[in-house]
Amino acid sequence: MSITSKTTGGAGCLLAGLGATTAALVWAPRAAFSIDGGFEGHARNLRVLYVDLPLIVLGGALVPLLVWSLTTRWTGRPWVSVLAALAALVFGIWGLMEWWTPRQHPDPGYGPGL
Numbered sequence: 665m666s667i668t669s670k671t672t673g674g675a676g677c678l679l680a681g682l683g684a685t686t687a688a689l690v691w692a693p694r695a696a697f698s699i700d701g702g703f704e705g706h707a708r709n710l711r712v713l714y715v716d717l718p719l720i721v722l723g724g725a726l727v728p729l730l731v732w733s734l735t736t737r738w739t740g741r742p743w744v745s746v747l748a749a750l751a752a753l754v755f756g757i758w759g760l761m762e763w764w765t766p767r768q769h770p771d772p773g774y775g776p777g778l
Contacts, residue, residue: 675742679749680729683756687724690757691717694764720760728753 695716701708732749736742 680725683728683753684721684725687720691720727756
């Protein structure tokens, strides 16, 4: 195995880790109300932890990795592949946040505290 293949493999793993971490960090604030449940926990929905979180982390890891590997195969230029993978991650997270909206506070009267 050459140094170049080790370097490109490491770059792919780094992009996958970056994508998974970024997706989870963007997901967390939007899912906080579903985990907390609001006033007396009446709106608690833990489905966001055992269904949504694994899917979001998996998508965040796989989308940049897939784009990176396809771009590397087609162009042979690692820096173009990294830029394409980062762009795919940004657009993927933007699309996810436009599509996925967990339950939020029902009305202004149900805020935290009195």
